[in-house]
Amino acid sequence: MAQANGEGLTPVQYIQHHLENLHVGDGFWSVNIDTIVFGWLTFGLVMLGAWRMNKSLTAEAPSGIQSFLEVVVEFVDNQVKSIFTGRNALVAPLALTIFMWVFLMNAMDLVPVDLLPWLASLVGINYLKVVPTTDLSTTFALALSVFILIIFYNIKVKGVGGYIKMFLFHPFGKYLIPVNIVMTAIEEVAKPVSLGLRLFGNMFAGELLFMLIALLTAAAYLIPAQIVLGLAWAIFHILVITLQAFIFMLLTVVYLGMASADMDEH
Amino acid sequence: MNPELAVQIYSSTAIAVGIILAAAGLGSALGWGMICSKYIEGIARQPEMRPQLMGQMLFTGGLMEAFPMIVLGMAMWFVFANPFIGAAGG
Numbered sequence: 001m002a003q004a005n006g007e008g009l010t011p012v013q014y015i016q017h018h019l020e021n022l023h024v025g026d027g028f029w030s031v032n033i034d035t036i037v038f039g040w041l042t043f044g045l046v047m048l049g050a051w052r053m054n055k056s057l058t059a060e061a062p063s064g065i066q067s068f069l070e071v072v073v074e075f076v077d078n079q080v081k082s083i084f085t086g087r088n089a090l091v092a093p094l095a096l097t098i099f100m101w102v103f104l105m106n107a108m109d110l111v112p113v114d115l116l117p118w119l120a121s122l123v124g125i126n127y128l129k130v131v132p133t134t135d136l137s138t139t140f141a142l143a144l145s146v147f148i149l150i151i152f153y154n155i156k157v158k159g160v161g162g163y164i165k166m167f168l169f170h171p172f173g174k175y176l177i178p179v180n181i182v183m184t185a186i187e188e189v190a191k192p193v194s195l196g197l198r199l200f201g202n203m204f205a206g207e208l209l210f211m212l213i214a215l216l217t218a219a220a221y222l223i224p225a226q227i228v229l230g231l232a233w234a235i236f237h238i239l240v241i242t243l244q245a246f247i248f249m250l251l252t253v254v255y256l257g258m259a260s261a262d263m264d265e266h
Numbered sequence: 267m268n269p270e271l272a273v274q275i276y277s278s279t280a281i282a283v284g285i286i287l288a289a290a291g292l293g294s295a296l297g298w299g300m301i302c303s304k305y306i307e308g309i310a311r312q313p314e315m316r317p318q319l320m321g322q323m324l325f326t327g328g329l330m331e332a333f334p335m336i337v338l339g340m341a342m343w344f345v346f347a348n349p350f351i352g353a354a355g356g
Contacts, residue, residue, distance in 0.1 A: 016346060194332055201335030208342060247328040 039132040086260040103245035143196035294334040
């Protein structure tokens with residue numbers, strides 16, 4: 001970075017500066033501190049809200065927040081009931097946690113692009129990315145956790161033998177076993193990869209567009225355009241955030257449902 | 267590094283990114299168009315199913331949007347952290 005002060009930054013340098021994480025270490029072993037801090041902050045918020053709600057649950061005259069949370073819980077519960085055919089106590093709370101946490105992490109994108117990094121630069125932190133899900137590490141951590149759960153439920157419901165038979169004999173018969181293995185393996189691996197990349201791609205594109213809109217203030221006559229465009233994109237981004245959190249949750253439930261289904265004879 | 271080589275790499279990358287983004291935009295627009303046209307058809311057949319169909323439409327739209335987003339992410343990678351320049355020793 002040639003100049004770190006506000007003036008004298010070219011647009012490319014501005015964007016590249018905002019796209020860099022606050023990290024410790026280099027290359028593969030770098031740890032993105034800002035991702036971890038904001039991820040844990042949003043998770044703490046989810047846990048705090050849940051704990052406070054738990055203490056003050058009332059059946060008569062519920063408060064506003066309780067009604068809102070009831071709507072969310074019922075919504076997730078209906079999705080799980082309609083998709084997940086087995087009996088499992090883990091799936092619905094897992095789906096609710098994923099939905100709330102991913103939604104809150106994505107919602108950090110609605111904070112103005114320069115606000116938190118500017119506040120951090122007053123304290124001496126020069127690089128800050130506030131949205132944890134724009135970091136590939138976060139989305140792939142979530143996707144890999146779901147993948148481990150998929151394998152676990154596959155083995156638990158079908159047994160190790162049944163799981164290996166699924167690899168060997170799906171989708172074609174027993175004379176095409178190598179083809180079966182390749183195709184089933186690709187299908188299994190595509191699940192976490194697509195989960196992680198979908199969330200990352202959407203959030204990264206949203207963040208990039210916010211930065212590009214913020215760059216419009218370079219010329220004074222463009223400031224009204226920046227306000228209008230920023231407002232429009234922020235409103236649309238609210239839909240994208242909710243939708244991506246909902247899709248992540250729904251696909252988790254669908255994949256776990258597929259993993260918990262007993263194998264049927266073709 | 268040879269400046270002619272750098273110019274060649276950057277210009278080829280720029281054209282490639284343009285084609286990649288055009289393809290991603292085209293695929294995404296066609297996909298949304300098909301999904302929404304089927305949604306409107308479904309409403310015309312059964313108007314009382316409108317809320318459920320809208321939920322399904324948004325969900326499948328988000329699923330379809332996954333690959334244009336991944337392609338967009340890769341195009342942005344070429345723009346901001348060009349691996350070919352890195353490999354050529356720039």
